[in-house]
Amino acid sequence: MTRTLPMLIAALLTIVGSAAQANVISNGSFETPVTSTLIVVGAGDPTITSWTVGLVGVDLVNAAGNGFVNGAAADGAQYLDLDGSPGPGSITQTFATTPATQYTLTFDYANNYTTPGTAQALVQVADGANTYLSDVISHSTSVSGNLDWTSYPSFTFTAQQASTTLSFMSMSGGVFGGIMLDKIEVNAVPEPASMGLMGLAATCFFVVRRRRLSV
Ligand SMILES: [Ca+2]
Structure with missing residues (x-):
């Protein structure tokens, strides 16, 4: 009993933890x-795995070998x-969501400094009936050797449908920068039930530990 219970608790914590971070x-x-x-990826070209490209087009860039922009990837x-x-271009991805479950969007962004000025894009999270996020991001501090990647403040929404769509649409005037x-990540927020399980597992762990220490 004292051997199997800690193993069960460890397994439970692993399962709950991985579900929370998916x-x-x-x-x-x-x-x-x-x-x-x-x-170079034009509108409708399926080259970039899992993303749909719109407007005119986007570039998939190797940070070290692209020959134009100097700076590491985030x-x-x-x-x-x-x-x-x-x-300019846009990218869109529709992903599976569980209704009534909370998800958090995070991503890093910078600007192509080879076209001077401020680059902007519209970020949207939506499904057929709801728009959860519609926000304009701006970036102008990237320079050669330091792209100054900025982390977007994490945005949390509660999904209403079985699928949700994330999109980024360029609002920059230039055609290159x-x-x-x-x-870019969307992670499920641990549900209260999962948090309860984690609390229960932690309680069991300390009870077993105290028992062992008292023997
Ligand atoms: Ca990358």
């Missing part, structure tokens, strides 16, 4: 497909320039 966005770091340089080796060659995106 990212429902695919390819949000833009690491697929792999490019050593830059891929995550991994690649990122997305929302103004392609040429742009736009908002750059990386590390």
